[in-house]
Amino acid sequence: MERHNLLYRLYDEFDAETLREYQSLVDLFPPVDSRVALEHWEDAGEELERLKREIREALPAGATFAEVAAYADREAAFTALDLHARYDRAVNALVLDVDETLRSAGGTDNEIPRETLHMLTELHDAGVPVVICTGQTLENVKGFMIQGLGNEIVHSGNFSIVYESGNGVFTPGHGSHTKRLLYEDLDEPVRGTFDAVRSRVLPDAPENVRRGCHLQGNEFNVTLKPNFETGGADAEVVIDDGLVHLIGLLGEVIVDRVSDGLDVGDIDLAARGAAWARAHYAAADPEIGEVIEATAVDDPAEAGEIPEPVAALFDRIDVGYYHADAAEITSLELDKVAGVEAALDVLDVRDPFLLVMGDSKSDLRVMEWVAEHEAGIAAAPEHASADVLSHVLDRDELVFARGQSATMLRTVYVLNLLARVE
Known part of the structure; x- marks a missing residue:
């Protein structure tokens, strides 16, 4: 009181x-x-x-x-005080998505705003580790974080990058633990599937996808990006076509790898694998289902008819669809949660109480993990996906305006200040 x-x-x-x-x-x-x-x-x-x-x-x-x-203004200060009253904890690490969270193409010219960078610096200087958690490549993230925050912070030993949605973790200043390639622990069926899809995804693509997309320079994930302005009409068309192609190719590769264990009679196995993949991922994600339905594929399949060896591999591989931005496949065994856990281990954050900020399904998994373990709070921009907003609103209602990520960082900075007051 x-x-x-x-x-x-x-x-x-x-x-x-x-x-x-x-x-x-x-x-x-x-x-x-x-x-x-x-x-x-x-x-x-x-x-x-x-x-x-x-x-x-x-x-x-x-x-x-x-x-x-x-x-902090009055509203942010009282929000911080309410959070402290609810959890009786200070935040001891930040887990932050980048695109459409720290920065927004719609409001900040796709750069992290100066105010956000300053608040990250203030929190870092106050002893709060920073974990950047993104689907982007390591080199890309490392470059713009050094540019924005400076080499001293990025290499301070209290800063980590979870990249490619959890496939690797980079924490400078920690010797042999500086770079952890989590994807190396996956078994051959999954790693071999990714290698085969990567080698074929552009050479086997329809002409508009081959000319209109490029492969992001990932170490493990396979990500198609548009050769057009992200969010534009041309990017929307080519990413939708690229998504359908990527899913079909994934099905072809998987049935080829498990074909010896299939008893399906005299059928075109590659075509059937593509149909099974479309059925599986359409059932798993309604947004993907809408894209597949719009392509008017003439060889539909039902998810219930997929042979068990094929379904077992589908269940280990996720397909990500980002409207007019990207289509990709990732390992469900290596999501952002796995990357965050590895980063916290290297940073020696033993009893985490995190601020998680993000906008997409991959970020939601981290938010749900934090909620399940009572290990922090979650915040999202107002344009986040519906599932993310629903989770955040149900928890602490920490929603901020487009391009205003600094507002949430200020609230957490004040929460930590108030936690000192007896």
């Missing part, structure tokens, strides 16, 4: 909004090579210190509440 009373006093008695504006100016707009800019920045710093001093001198634990006012 004392914290609530102090927060009411903080936002009722002090000019927290002006304080926060000065903090943002000092943090985000450092002085450039200009005497006028330098003087303006120095004046802002002096005014910021004056406003903080007023709070420090007036309130119990005033230094902490001055920092609260500097980084």
